[in-house]
C-alpha cells in the first residue's frame with residue numbers, strides 16, 4: 001500500500017474557535033453592512049479572509065523572539081535579519097518596514113513620480129494604490145490565459161512580453177518608474193511566474209534601461225512551482241531557485257506576513273546603494289530608524305527564522321498540497337475554480353457559480369456573504385469591489401474575473417477544515433437558482449474601498 005502524504009510538522013499549541021448558528025450569522029453579517037471585513041473574528045469559524053499574518057509560527061520562531069535585541073540602533077536582530085536577506089535573496093542592502101505596503105510607500109517615494117507608468121502583472125491592491133496615489137498609472141500586462149479559469153497553463157502569473165514591450169516602446173524611460181513582477185501573482189489566483197518569464201522580462205528591462213522590482217510576498221511558493229513544473233529545476237533546492245530568481249531583481253518589496261510566516265513585518269531589498277540611501281530618509285520619516293524600521297528586534301529575529309523555514313521544500317509541499325486538496329475537492333463537487341490551483345488560495349469563479357446575479361450587484365461579494373451564512377467561513381472578494389472605480393471617470397471597473405478568494409493561512413487549519421469549506425460551498429451551489437439578486441453600495445471610500453465599503457441587500 002502506498003503511504004499517504006502527511007504534514008511535515010506536528011501541533012504544539014492550539015487556539016479554540018467556535019461554531020455559530022445560521023440565525024446568529026444572518027444577524028451579524030447584516031450588522032457588518034454585508035462587508036466581511038467588518039465581522040468580528042469571534043463571529044467567524046474558519047477564517048480565509050487572508051493568508052497574511054495569520055500563519056502559525058514555529059517553536060524555533062517563538063524561541064528566536066525571546067532573544068531579540070531591542071536596541072534602537074545597530075541591534076543584533078537587525079544584523080541577523082540582514083544576513084538572512086543576503087543569504088536567501090542576495091541583496092546587499094535592505095530596509096526593514098512594518099509590512100509590505102510600508103515597503104511600497106518608502107520605495108515608491110523615491111521611484112514613482114506623477115505621470116509615470118508602472119507596467120506589471122496584476123498589481124496587488126496596495127501596490128496599485130501607492131502608484132495611483134502618486135498620480136502614476138499601473139498597467140496590467142498579465143498573459144491572457146490568466147483570465148480563462150479552465151486554461152491549464154502552468155505559469156498563469158506570467159507577463160505577456162509583447163504587452164510589456166508596447167508599454168516600454170510608447171513611453172520614454174524616465175516615465176517608467178519600474179516594471180513590477182508579482183511573485184506569485186496574487187490577483188490572478190496565486191499563479192506563479194516561470195523562471196523563463198523572469199529572464200525575458202529582465203532582458204526587456206535591461207534593453208529599455210528601466211529597473212525591475214519583485215513584489216515578493218509569495219516568492220517561496222513561486223519557487224516551489226518552478227521546481228515542480230519547470231524543466232531543469234527539479235533537482236535544485238528552493239533556496240537555489242530563489243537565489244537564481246533574485247539575480248534578475250533590482251529591488252524587492254516584501255510582505256513578510258506571507259511567505260516569511262510572521263504575523264507582522266516587511267522589508268525592501270536593494271542592489272544599488274544610491275536608491276537605498278535615498279529610501280533610508282523616507283524610512284526614517286515613515287517607519288523608524290534604518291536598523292528597525294517599524295519592527296521590534298524580536299520580530300526581526302522571528303522573520304529571519306521564518307525566511308529559512310519558508311524556503312524549505314517539505315514545508316512548502318505541505319502547504320501547497322493542502323491548498324490543492326481543497327481545490328480538487330471543490331472541482332469534484334462541480335464548483336468552478338481557477339485552475340491550476342494556486343499557491344496560497346483557491347479562487348472560486350463567482351460569475352460561473354452564481355449566473356443569475358447581475359454584475360452591477362457584486363457577484364463575488366454575494367457569494368462571500370452566502371458562504372459566511374452557510375457555515376461561518378470568511379473569504380474575500382477579488383472582483384469589481386477590489387478593482388475599484390476608474391480614477392478619471394469614477395465608473396466601476398468590471399474586471400474579467402469575479403472571484404471569491406479562499407486564502408489558506410499557513411500551518412493553521414487541518415484538512416478536516418478543508419472538508420467543511422468544500423461541503424459549505426457545495427450547499428451554496430445547490431441553492432444557486434434561488435440566488436438572483438446581490439447588493440448595492442450605500443457608502444464607499446474614494447480609494448481601496450473594499451476594506452470599508454457598506455452595502456444594502458437588494
Ligand SMILES: *Cc1c(COP(=O)(O)O)cnc(C)c1O
Nearest residue numbers: 099100101124126186215217255
Ligand atoms: C500582501 C501583499 C502586499 C502588501 O503587504 P502588506 O503586508 O499587507 O502591507 C503587497 N503585494 C502583494 C503581492 C501582497 O500579497
